Amino acid sequence: MTLQPAPKIKLAHVRKEFGGTPAAIVAVESLSLDIRPGEFLAIVGPSGCGKTTVLNMLAGLEPVTSGTMTMDGKAISGPGAERGVMFQDYALFPWKTVAGNIGFGLEHGPAGHGLSRAERDARVARVIDLVGLKGSETKYPHQLSGGMRQRVALARLVANEPEILLMDEPLAALDAQTRIILQDELLRIWGQDKPTSERRTVVYITHSIDEAVFLADRVVVLSSHPGRLKRIVDVDLARPRNDETRKSRSFSELSQTIWELIREEAYRATMQ
Amino acid sequence: MKHFLIRLATPIILVILWQLLADAFGSPRMPRPSAVVASATKLIGSGDLITALATSLGRVFFGFMLACAIAIPLGILMGSARAVERNLDPLVESFRPVAAIAILPLVILWLGTGSMAAIVIVAYAAFFPILINTIAGVKRIDHNLMRAAYTMGVPPATRMWVVLLPAALPAILVGMRIGLGMAWTAIIAAELAVGAKAGGEGGIGQMMFIFYSYSVELNGIVVCMIAVGIVALVLDRILRAALHAAVPWSRL
Structure with a gap:
């Protein structure tokens, strides 16, 4: 036991x-x-x-x-x-690119506090790599398939490193x-x-x-x-x-x- | 080129018909294309038409900016706070059907017949479409977007700027496009109505009024009408292009 x-x-x-x-x-x-x-x-x-x-x-x-x-x-x-949340409909910001969506919490939320611009960018790049979105950084959500959007939502969640x-x-x-x-x-x-x-x-x-x-x-x-x-x-x-x-x-x-x-x-x- | 010619076919046929009918049945004073072209050449050559249009456009610009400055923040407030909307909605809905031209007597009494009055009329006309569309845009935004930012710990004031505003932006821009059209319509009406007293204030509406009441120059009036139409078209195209440039993510 x-x-x-x-x-x-x-x-x-x-x-x-x-x-x-x-x-x-x-x-x-x-x-x-x-x-x-x-x-x-x-x-x-x-x-x-x-x-x-x-x-x-x-x-x-x-x-x-x-x-x-x-x-x-x-x-x-x-x-x-x-406590990070991933919503069923992904709730991606349509006006943000893939990279912008993934870095959103780092840019505007406490997840990015104490991180320099370069450190935030590096983390976004790392997460993009992790979820296999390389090459799609500058696309907008409406240009992505359902599977790709799901990856963006997951990457956004992971980038914020919630417990x-x-x-x-x-x-x-x-x-x-x-x-x-x-x-x-x-x-x-x-x-x-x-x-x-x-x-x-x-x-x-x-x-x-x-x-x-x-x-x-x-x-x-x-x-x-x-x-x-x-x-x-x-x-x-x-x-x-x-x-x-x-x-x-x-x-x-x-x-x-x-x-x-x-x-x-x-x-x-x-x-x- | 071929495409362009096809698009021009209908206007050209109409102009030819107009000329033929005017020659066959019209009185000598009836406007006809040949005389209108002559009149337009004269008005453009003297610079009068351009000056008048520039004056009117300047008033529209300031009035429109004034309308945006009030309607957009108010619309965001009304769209996001139910209590504010409940309070202000009856007021908005009872003023909305009152045409801009109907508040003219009051505006003239308070502000005289100069540019200030014209700007206020324009602002009033543009105000409602911008306000209504902003409210609708804010109310229609995907609730989960706000919740997503909330769960990421984004503070409320920041959420307003980085989620609410961009999410409502396509609707706000549609309101601005409609508002600008209304503003241009209103300025002509306002200048027409105050034309007699407007002294040297100029404006395309006033120019029409002078042609109407002093010289009875029908061809000049038609030139002004055409100029007003062309400007309206150009304004709309500019705003539509700006809209696409500003919200590339939106499928408007």
Whole structure:
């Protein structure tokens, strides 16, 4: 039994309601969860399970209705540069070039404090290289394919070097082949070859069970209406993960396990 | 070249028709292309037409700038703060249908018939399209862009400059383009209306008024009309080009 390090983020009895009383809708109910430093945590669940709400609360964009949400022991009360967010629609600035988008947080936010112009440019160049966008620096988002835009959004997130990477279905809008390629890329950029202590903490929302199993160390399964914790599934697949992982038996078994956890609700959701 | 000729075909045919009809049925005083060309040559040669256009354009420029200076910041405020919009919207919507020319009596009483009055009329005319488009542009911006900057820790005042303003810029520029068209229309009307009293103030509208009320020079009036149309076209083309240059990312 290994000793677990202190959680990076701790959710205790978190509840989230939308709308006023008495007609409030409960999106998340009594959710308690420890997010460990350096882990890749995926959150899956049928639609209506409040997974995006959880991410928005972690980002500080939505306040919790009750319960507590802390990072390194301090309550999360609003957005902070130490928690970077990647939005589902990428939220790229259309008037900025690829390089301008990636350097945006360094130029205007605290991520760039104390860095000289040359240091910021160097970091942007390094990240552009890392995500494979070399040669597209001066293009505008509308000139890029979906996969390229996704890379820009990821690069912008990575360039700011947040401690926590919050991702809301970042690959959802892509075609199947591009998704698989970008899953591999994501793990490489995250640093799956490095020891856990050097990895950044990721909270990854997805509706794809396969994707969650392939990427994550643990998969949090939520149930819907209201969103509650159903089960946390440990994914003990060896890293680095690659195509072999996708073909392995334990990969399919884990996916199957999770699917069975949410199948009934997922069916029900399609009937509504 | 061929393309150019095709585009000119309709105007040329219309001018020929105009000449033929005027010769066949018109009175001697009716304007006809030949006389208009003669009149235009005279007006351009003497420098009167250019001076008048320059005077009007100068007024439009200052009035337009004044309108931008007020409408853009106000539009951003109204578009981003609901409380401000709720307060000011009834005021804006009740003044908007009041044509610029309808406030002329008041403006003349307060400011006289000089350039200052003309600039105020122009500013009033250009103000509303710029304001309305700025408000719409600010309201329509992708909410996630603001949230993205927020999560990157960009302070609120900076977000205004580096996200809100550029995101709304295409709409603001569309408003400016419409506003400039309105401004040019308004200056002609304003100068026409104050023409009799405007003394040596000049302007293309006043020139038309003089042709109308003193010399009854129909050909001169037509020359002015054509000049006004050409200037409007050129202004619009310039602003459209500026718009494309300023927002290369936008697919307007």
